[in-house]
Amino acid sequence: MSDLISTKGLTKRFGGLVAVDGVELRIQEGQVAGVMGPNGSGKTTLFNMLSGLFRPSDGQILFQGKDITHLAPHKRVEMGMARTFQLVSVFDSLTAWENLVLSTIRFRKGQQTFRNLYFAPAQKRTILTSCLEALEMVGLTEQSEKPTSELSYGEKRMLEIGIALSLKPRLLLLDEPLAGLSDHEISEVLDLIDRVKKNFTLVIIEHKISKIVDLVETLTVINLGRIICEGDPEQVLCEPSVRECYWGKETDTCSM
Ligand SMILES: Nc1ncnc2c1ncn2[C@@H]1O[C@H](COP(=O)(O)OP(=O)(O)OP(=O)(O)O)[C@@H](O)[C@H]1O
Ligand SMILES: [Mg+2]
Known part of the structure; x- marks a missing residue:
């Protein structure tokens, strides 16, 4: 190997x-x-x-x-390459879903602006699908619309891992x-x-x-x-x- x-x-x-x-x-x-x-x-x-x-x-x-x-x-x-931090690092003022989508848009190759996303529906579908999958994987589907500040520390940790996973x-x-x-x-x-x-x-x-x-x-x-x-x-x-x-x-x- x-x-x-x-x-x-x-x-x-x-x-x-x-x-x-x-x-x-x-x-x-x-x-x-x-x-x-x-x-x-x-x-x-x-x-x-x-x-x-x-x-x-x-x-x-x-x-x-x-x-x-x-x-x-x-x-x-x-x-x-994706990573998580020793102290959970997510945006408290955004919802879990917004945190996920924002990070995924930002870091997908060739997909670094909302403008690109707006003009590329196929990419939009791919991104939203991988965010939905990640939410489900980390068990936060029910919590997706909550402000992240209302999640427990454990849920925030799961969200951070979910963000990393959504980047595949x-x-x-x-x-x-x-x-x-x-x-x-x-x-x-x-x-x-x-x-x-x-x-x-x-x-x-x-x-x-x-x-x-x-x-x-x-x-x-x-x-x-x-x-x-x-x-x-x-x-x-x-x-x-x-x-x-x-x-x-x-x-x-x-x-x-
Ligand atoms: N930005 C920085 N500026 C100055 N010193 C730093 C900085 N970051 C880390 N250090 C120092 O480098 C050393 C290693 O720190 P590091 O955070 O990598 O340790 P660690 O093994 O992750 O410890 P822990 O198990 O407590 O998380 C420590 O002495 C720390 O104080
Ligand atoms: Mg450390």
């Missing part, structure tokens, strides 16, 4: 702080990959560089074999999709991911490792901006260095 996205020596410095330090990441097409690491270890910064929000200080990002290191974020979306990505990056959710909402998000994961390559940052250990095929652990371990999730979680950096002390048994 070939790499869908990979990085070479990817580095981000904020003044004297090296937040991401020479990361060599390889994610194969179709893979479900997990990324974990202590708070402040550089996970979100890595996603911000992959998605184009942060310009790397050093290194290279390849997506579908092309060097995208300096490509604008919206161009990466057009190429098939080839690569989906989820930054802590379970953060701040109740146990019930966590199982809803996990069910959704399980249902749709076959359609794309997925990279998921998550602290709640026990929740995703059965979902992910590989696990990468980052500490102090560097990859310290990667591979089979069960084996990675049993590595003394991982246990030490994550749980603060070495343990004799591996019970994850």
